[in-house]
Amino acid sequence: MKHTVFLESVVPPEWIDELGHMGYLDYQRAADVATMAFWAAMNDGRGQKERAGAEFVIVDIHVRYARELRLGDRFQIATSLADYDEKRMLLLHEIESGDQLCATVLLLCLSFNLNDRRVRPFASSVLEQLAGRVDRDAFSFHPLHGCMSLPPQCG
Numbered sequence: 271m272k273h274t275v276f277l278e279s280v281v282p283p284e285w286i287d288e289l290g291h292m293g294y295l296d297y298q299r300a301a302d303v304a305t306m307a308f309w310a311a312m313n314d315g316r317g318q319k320e321r322a323g324a325e326f327v328i329v330d331i332h333v334r335y336a337r338e339l340r341l342g343d344r345f346q347i348a349t350s351l352a353d354y355d356e357k358r359m360l361l362l363h364e365i366e367s368g369d370q371l372c373a374t375v376l377l378l379c380l381s382f383n384l385n386d387r388r389v390r391p392f393a394s395s396v397l398e399q400l401a402g403r404v405d406r407d408a409f410s411f412h413p414l415h416g417c418m419s420l421p422p423q424c425g
Contacts (some may be wrong), residue, residue: 273350273364273405276307281343287396291338298333302373304347308361311400323385324393326359328378337372339365345372351403356391357381359400 277300285294305328313321339345345367353360363375381392392400 273342273348274308274311275346276304276311276349277347279303280346281339281341281345283341286341292343294333297335297339297365297373298331298375300345300347300365301333301377301395304349304363305335305377305379308349308351312396312403314395314399321393323383325382325384325391326379327382328377328379332374332376334374335372336374337367337370339367339372343367350405351400352376352405354392354397354400354404355399357389359392374380 281292281293281296285292285296285299309326318325345365348364348366350362350364351359352362357380359379359381361377361379363377364371365373365375380389381396382388383390391397
């Protein structure tokens with residue numbers, strides 16, 4: 271599987287809820303940091319001004335919690351590009367602590383232009399990066415191409 275660790279961190283105090291573990295929204299917050307690191311890599315490090323409004327929006331999210339994270343736990347997020355087409359990308363984030371899977375976050379993203387607030391095709395340079403990153407063989411599902419069955423780690 272072509273995955274890259276886009277975040278390594280420690281659970282901070284502000285992410286701990288009244289039950290003494292990382293709050294459910296903070297798994298998504300951590301995944302968001304990894305998503306933005308993935309996006310920067312797909313844009314060869316070009317900043318938002320250089321991208322001329324060519325960004326993305328998240329239109330669907332599926333989170334599966336497998337193991338709690340507590341204050342001070344070290345974790346990492348490995349990100350895989352499960353599928354893409356000219357206007358969509360499907361990212362799978364696996365949040366792990368040690369050798370244990372803690373959560374998965376599956377995101378469906380649309381290419382979006384901030385200038386006219388419309389869905390547009392990804393820039394050709396981004397499509398080239400996505401083509402080099404996708405690992406369709408590692409997944410038994412290709413929802414963007416007509417088949418939908420989630421991988422086992424997504425529940």
